[in-house]
Amino acid sequence: MDREPGPSVRIRLTLSYAGFLMVAGVLLLGAMYWYLVSSLPDVTSVAGGHLLIRSDLLRGFLPAAVAVMAVLLVVGLLGGWILAGHMLAPLTRITYATRLATRGSLAHRIELPGRQDEFRELADAFDGMLARLEAHVAEQRRFAANASHELRTPLAISKSLLDVAHATPDQDMGRLLDRLRVVNTRAIDLTEALLLLSRAEQRSFTPEPVDLSLLAEEAAEALLPLAEEQGVTIETRGEIARANGSQALLLQLTTNLVHNAIVHNLPGHGAVWVDTAAGPGTVTLTVENTGEKLGPDFVSTLTEPFRRGTERVRTDHAGVGLGLAIVQTIAQAHHGTLTLAPRPAGGIRVTVELPAAAPPVEP
Structure with a gap:
């Protein structure tokens, strides 16, 4: 101005x-x-x-x-x-x-000396804002670099496959097309995950009452074939837990948690437990799975974008490394929290806590 x-x-x-x-x-x-x-x-x-x-x-x-x-x-x-x-x-x-x-x-800080007064409150608030802004910018730069690397990988593989096909035209084209289809699917999945992450961060949705227990049953039913393929059992339990938010995003959150619990599990004899609960003012969705024993420090890093848990059991369905990052962003967009904790017997326990929706008005 x-x-x-x-x-x-x-x-x-x-x-x-x-x-x-x-x-x-x-x-x-x-x-x-x-x-x-x-x-x-x-x-x-x-x-x-x-x-x-x-x-x-x-x-x-x-x-x-x-x-x-x-x-x-x-x-x-x-x-x-x-x-x-x-x-x-x-x-x-x-x-x-x-x-x-x-x-x-953004690295500069005021650090105003002296006793507390209005100027020092303003300076401390500004220092705190700079610290959060610096961390956010660093996180965005890290995310952009990782996203660029992840997107470049399938493109580079496709180029290599096409170069090989051009150099050796007598090779099996059916096998080449199958490999290109797999690489292209991975690129599409990654792009869709990035778009979903951006949508959740912008909170571009109209809140409505959503029952987490129904979403848990829907996600478990949709992923049952994958669980049977991996030899993993799924058990859903709990009570009605209504939250205010986007049904599509909260379903994506639940699906990501159940999918992660299935693919990062003990092959052939694993288990997944999905539980919902309603408390005073909050509702919770908890997903637990069996697996290898994990340290708290390692578990705390799993929400970082493109962190796939290389120390955990890997399968062909391990995804693009944005599952828990999307879950955390969706939870924050709904004014909720995401908590990860290792289970003593192995595997992890993931808890999403969201503000409860107002009870429905009876006619």
Whole structure:
């Protein structure tokens, strides 16, 4: 926004201090003058037998008052300038940090010293904002780099396959087409996952009551063939758990959790448990699975984009590495939380906690 130039805050504060001091001086001198006029007699005898005439005293009062006001003006301007500079010094540091941030330098911090006051609250809030912004930018850059790498991989494989086919035209074209189909499917899955992640981050949906228990049953039924193929049993249980949100996104969240629990499991004799519960003000969806024993530090990294859990059991259905990242983003878009914890016997326990929807109004 274009603004017309004006006096600085320091000048305005200086004039305000000086003006206040001048007004106080005028009021004080006016009170003294009123006292001389109303209280002193025309002639007053003082020590030594001298007479003090009130008219002479009043005539001498005006030059003295003017001199006092001149001194007050000088003191007010100089003192106000110094005091204003001292008071605005923290604001200067905040302005400098803001300008650095606008130029892309997010590592700078104000770190305003001294006791807590309004300026220090503002500086601390700004430092906290810079820290969160720096972490967010770093995360976005990391995500962009990983996404570029992941998208480049199927394209590079396709190019290699086509180069080989061009160099050796007598090779089995059916096998080539099958491999290209697999690579293309992976690229499509990754692109759709990125679009879903972006949609969840933008919260571009209209909230409506959604029963998580129904979504759990739907996801388990849809993934039952995959579970049977992997030799994994699925058990759903729990109670009605209504949350406000997007049914499509919450179904994607549930499906991702159940899919991860199936493919990262013990081959041939694994198990998955899906549970829903309703509490005071919140509802929870919990997905547990069997598997290898995992450390808490490793489990805490599984929500990072493109982290596929290389130390866990891998299958051809391991996905593109965005499953839990999408789950976390969808949970946050619904003002919820995602918690991952290793199970003592092996595998992990994933809990999504969301605000509960208002109970339906009975007619």
